[in-house]
Amino acid sequence: MKSRLAHTRSRGRVGASIVVAGVLALGLAACSGGSSSSSGLDGNTLKMYTWIGGKADKQQWSDYIAGGKHADPKMAVSFTGPPIGDYYTKLPTVMKGSSAPCLVTFQNGRVNQYVQGLEPLDALAKKNKLDLSVYSSAMLEQLSVDGKLYSIPFNAGPTVMFYNKKIFKDAGVAEPTNSWTTDDFIAAAKATTKDGVYGFAIPQGSNPISTLMAADGYPWADKNGARFDDPHFREALQLLVDLSNKYKVAKPLEAAAGGTFPDIDAFSTGQSAMEMQGLWDLQHEQQALGKDNVGIAVIPSKSGTSKGFIGGSGFGITKTCGDKQKAFKAIEAMTSKDGLEFVTKSQASVPARLDALGAWSTNAGSAEFATVIKQMTGDAVPSPVPSNQAQIDTLLTQYEVNAFSGKSTVAEVLQQVKAGLAQ
C-alpha cells in the first residue's frame, strides 16, 4: 500500500512537472521571435508596421501603397501600427516578436537606435541597381549608421516656418521672404501677438534647437552625440525661452507628455501666427486653416541665408523578413519617380526624390513652396541622428520647462539634461 501510494505521488510529481514545463515552454515560445521564408509576410502580401494616428495617416499609407502599385502592379503591402507617440516605443518589441513585419518606417532619420533589428540596404540597392543619387545626400546620411544605409527615404521633411496668412494680413505685417533674419522673425511675431493670439508656438524637444542651429549652418549633433557644450546650442534654446519670457510672443512651455504637439494644436486652431514644423504637417494645416491661408517660409537665420534641417522619412527592412528581395522591390516601387509622383496627387508631403518635386509643385504645392523646399533641401546641414535621440527629447521636454518658468537658466537645463543622459 505504502509503495503504491509513493508510486502514485511520484507519478503525480512527474505529471505536475510536465504541466509546469509545458506552461514554461508555452510562455517562452510566445516570447521568442524567429525567421522563416514567410516571416513578415501574409501570403504574398508584405506586412508593414508604421505610425497610424488617424484617418489622415491611414490615407497617407494607402496612397504610398497605391503609388507603389502604380509603379509595380505585383506589389502587395498591408500595414498596421499605433499613433506616432507610441510608435518608437513599441517598434523594438514588434521587431523582436514572433509576428515581426517585413517593412518598418522611420521619421526624422531615427534609424540609429534600431539598426540591430534592421537589414543594411547597400547590397540590395547595388543588386537592384537603385540610383541613390536621386535622393538628398543629407537625407541618406541621416538614414545611415556607420556608413551603412538602413532606410530608403520616401518623403523629405525639411522643417520650415508655417505662417497664417490671414493673421499676417490683419496685423499689417509683410509675409516672410526667403532671406528673412531672426530679427525680422521676432518683429513679425511681436506684430502678430494680440487679441489672445501669439506670434509663435514653441515646439518641445530637440527639433526646434536643431532647426535653428542648422539655419545658421551649425549641426546640433556629431558622431559623439548632441553638442550640448556648443554655444550655438545654448543660444538656440535661449532664443526659444526669450520668445516667451522676454519678447512675450509665445506661450511658455509647460510639463507635457512626450509625443504631444501643443505647437501644432495652437497653430491649426488659429491661436498662433507661426509654427516651426516639418513639411509633413502641411496637409493637416491646410485642411485646418484653408489651403490658401497657409504659407511656408525658410527658417529665419542671423545672416538671412538660411540652411535647412532635413528630417526625412524612409522605409526599412527587418532582419527577420522572410523575403528581403521582395521587400526591397516594394520599397523601390513606393519610392520610384512614378510612385512618388502618383502620391503627390493626393498627399502634400514632399517627395524624397528631387526628380519628383516638379509633380509635387504642380499637384500639391506651388511654385512659391517649391522655392522654399529647394533652398531647405538643396543646402541642408548634414546632421547625424544620435542613438539616444529619444532620451534627449524626453529629458529636454522635462527640463526645458524650468527655463521657461525661471527656475533654472538655459545653461543649468543643459547640464541637467547631460546629467540625465550620463545615468
Added chain:
Amino acid sequence: MTFVRLDSAEDKISDRAVAPQGPSKGRARRRPLGGPRWVGWAFVLPGLIGLAVFIVIPQLASLILGFSNSTLLGGTQFTGTENFLRLLRDPQFLNSVVVTAIFVLIYVPANIAISMAMALWLKTRLAGRNWLRVIFLIPALSPMVANAAVFRLLFQQDGVVNQALTGIGLRPIPWLSDGNWALAIVIGVSVWQSFGYNMIVLGAGIDSISPDVIAASRIDGAGRIRRFFSITMPLVSPALFFTTVLTVIGAWQTFAQAYVITGGGPGNSTMTIMLYLYQTAFTNNQLGYASAIATVLFVIIAIFTLFQLWGQRKWVHYD
C-alpha cells in the same frame, strides 16, 4: 459584504460544510466532491496557465534580466549585481523613490479619508443616494488616460481653472510649470479617479453592520463620534484593511497619471518609479536596468504589504 479571516476560513469550511465524518476524513479532504484527481487539475489548469504565462514567467524573466545588460534588439550579457549597485548611486532613481513615497504618503490617506467620508454620507437617508454612488464610481470606470488628458486641458496655463481664477480676481497658478503644483495635480487626479471604488467597498462594509449593534450603542448613550470610533470603525476595519492594502500597492505603481499629464516634469518633479522604469526600458532601451528597478519596486511593495498584514492584528476585527 462579509469579510472572513483567511486563515480561519479553511477550518470553517472543512469543519462545518464540506468534510464528511468518519475514518475516510483525510482522503475526503483532498477530494471533497469525489471523482478522479484529474478533474481538479482540469479546473485549475486554465488559471494556472494564465498565472504562469502572464505573472510567473514574466516576473522570473524580469528578475533574471535585472542581473544583465540587455537591450530590446541586442544581446544580453550577465553583469551580476552591477544594475542593483548602480541604482544606489543613480540620482534619477533615488528621486523617483522620493517622489513616489510623497505620492503614497499623501494619496493613500486622502483617498481612504474621502472614500470613508463619502461612504458614511451615502449611508444617511439621502434622496437618490444610489444614483450618487454610481456617479462617484464613474471616474473609476473611465480610462485613466482619458481622465488625465481632460485634467491636463483644465489645468494648462490658459485652461479653465486659471481662467476661473482670473475671473474672480486671483492670479493664475503655474499648475504645470511648477514642480510642487504639478505633483499636487497628479495626486489630486489620482484621488479623484480612484476614491469611488474604495467608497463602494467601504460602503458595503458599513452596510453590513447590524442595526441592532448601532441601536444598542445608542441606548448605552454613545454619541456620533463615540459610535464612529467604537462601533463603526472596528466593524468596518476588515473592509478598511482591504482597501488600504490595495490602495498602497496601486500608489507605489502609479504611472498613467504622471505619464499623460506631466511626462515626469517639470524637471523630474513628478517622475514616479514606474514612469522611470518605463523610460529606462522603452526610451533609453536599457531592459536589464529597468528589470532591476522592477525588482526593487516589487521588494518595496512586498515590504509594505507584509508590514500591513502584520499590523492588521492590532486594529482589524473580524468578529
